[in-house]
Amino acid sequence: MVAYPTDVIAELERKANLIRSHVIRMTRSAGSGHPGGSLSSTDIISALFFKVMNHRSSDPNWEDRDRFVLSKGHAAPAYYAALAESGYFPIDELSTLRKLNSRLQGHPSKNKLPGVEMSTGSLGQGLSVANGMALAAKLDRKTHRIYCICGDGEMQSGQIWEAAMLGAHFELDNVTAFVDRNMLQIDGPTEKIMSIEPLADKWKAFGWHVIEIDGHDMRQILDACDRAKETRGKPTMVIAHTVKGKGVSFMENALSFHGKPPNEEETKKALKELGEDQ
């Protein structure tokens, strides 16, 4: 395993914090959106865009780039913030989220915004797309990887398990997928609405290489990505244990912030907590 220097980790954590502040400002400005699930995915997204993935904002269609599919499309604010901070489009444009004529649709739209590989939003579909990209890469003898983030609620979709079968069947070891396991979906706790446990056992039984991590620990995220890269003959599913609303005390584990933006006062408080209130 690579021993990542402390300053690398610290820089990623700083970036993740910045992404969180964008998420707060964006959803506030839009007046709608999904801050909770964006914040739970933020550390994974930050690790991927600012460290793990090979990509070029100056050449979004570079053919050897690693691909990213946000299957849980409602975490778009965090995704867009990472794209803007990577230089795909001006950071100022983040404030247009969900507004008329904006390139920043409520859920990612492939043909609107540079850097968005796939339109998502209807849950359960992204992993199939990632598999297709992985098969294409193998057919073309390319070595780039496909990254995909799924929500835990999505595990209730049948298509996810169809994709699980296909990924294992075709030995797609160029796929690194994540489940953002924040335990909550719109109507309540996943285990109360429609239980998905034992999740790791399910993915193992479907033939995947499974890693369980703390999805807010940068070092663990990077290590998981490295281990996935070294795995042969199997796709990797990283079950990332996360906290919905992570990073803003009153949003953490609060179901109400699944699909509701912070109000004026909550926005100030959140940005202050993040140290981004200047």
Add this chain to the structure above:
Amino acid sequence: MNWKYASQRKEYGRALIELGKMRKDVVVLDADLSGSTRTADFAKEFPEHFFNCGIAEQNMMGTAAGFAASGKVVYASSFAIFATGRCWDQIRQSIAYPKLNVKICATHAGITVGGDGASHQTGEDVALMRTLPNMTVVVPADAQETYKATKAFADWPGPCYMRMGRLDFPVITDTDTPFKIGKGTLLREGNDITLIGCGNMVSRCLEAAEALEKRKISAQVINMSSIKPLDEALIEEAAKRTGGIVTAEEHNVVSGLGCAVSCFLAEHIPTPLKRVGLMDTFGESGEGEELMRKYGLTADKIIEAADEVVKRR
């Protein structure tokens, strides 16, 4: 009329092989029906470029989207009801919305599937695909046109849908008959009524036109294989010339070819019209031809409709 018959599916398989020889970017996906859809013919020649996704059409469409997003031209096949109804949301979200190069080529459409019954038949597929923005919809009239459409899809950007039948269809075009997406073909000229058909029903339109001719009703026949984009210029010309239209399709009259033609005419050049097709009903088991008769998909029904429209002109 004494028709020669030929298989659309066989020509689909042949066209795929031709494409495989011509270009490296073609991949073919199927959902455990490759023997029936004839994608197996391609698989035999180009095993590396063929992917059987098992009985999981939703996942097949998502996988197809991923391939297409990586620059491949993807042909995805199954029976028409499973290739459209089972995975409509996946086609909408992952293929049509991002405008990806996926060619959904489905067989066993309509009721001529026969003995399998209503679960495997479909009179809804054209409707389901036609309503999707960015989607092109082609219903070839015979085997030769199927071959041409399959090849045309490869050079036509974006998502496409093609519907084929299980049974052999009467041969009405030859290698020289022009085929262009967005264009219909005037197969027979006439002055009193225009019969516009697609797929299996085009040959029945020709039979009806011949019978009408004997009764001094001069009918022209259009093969409207391109349902979206629709050849509006040809329809307008036909409406002006004959003042009456009959449409015929092996599909529900709700939202199929007949509706496409009616909507255009109602908005641009209101013209008496009657639709022949499945009258908003499911099919059942039986021999293909028996079913066509029972559900009114015959030359006689077209003649009846033509008589009615001629009176209304």
